[in-house]
Amino acid sequence: MEEEMSLYSLANLRTMEIIDINTGAKLGFIKDLKIDCDENKIVSIILPPQTDRISWFTKSEDIELSWDSVKKIGVDVVLVDAGSIAS
Numbered sequence: 683m684e685e686e687m688s689l690y691s692l693a694n695l696r697t698m699e700i701i702d703i704n705t706g707a708k709l710g711f712i713k714d715l716k717i718d719c720d721e722n723k724i725v726s727i728i729l730p731p732q733t734d735r736i737s738w739f740t741k742s743e744d745i746e747l748s749w750d751s752v753k754k755i756g757v758d759v760v761l762v763d764a765g766s767i768a769s
Contacts, residue, residue, distance in 0.1 A: 690755065700729060701750075702764040703753055709764060713744060724749045 692715065692734040700709040726749055731742035747762055754761040 686767075688755070695755075695760070698755070698758055698760045700727075700760050700762055704763060704765070705760050707764075709745070709762070712760070716746070727752070727760075 687745040695715075696712050699711060701707070702709055710729050711731070713730050714730065716725040716726050719724070726746050729747065731744060745762060750764045750769050751764065752760060753763055
């Protein structure tokens with residue numbers, strides 16, 4: 683059987699919530715993508731910093747997840763293996 687290929691626009695991906703499959707934690711929504719223009723593929727997804735980690739005195743940094751960590755793209759969520767970042 684042939685696997686059906688799904689196409690998603692960037693606008694559509696940005697409306698999908700990112701969920702860590704290990705903890706079930708909601709990581710937020712896609713802020714940006716890194717794309718390798720030579721290879722024509724997505725390298726990583728950029729997420730905004732976790733709100734519970736932001737304080738007045740620390741610089742908040744975006745979270746970068748390798749595209750390889752994306753396990754499944756559903757109708758309204760993206761499931762990722764975020765490892766240790768989603769604590």
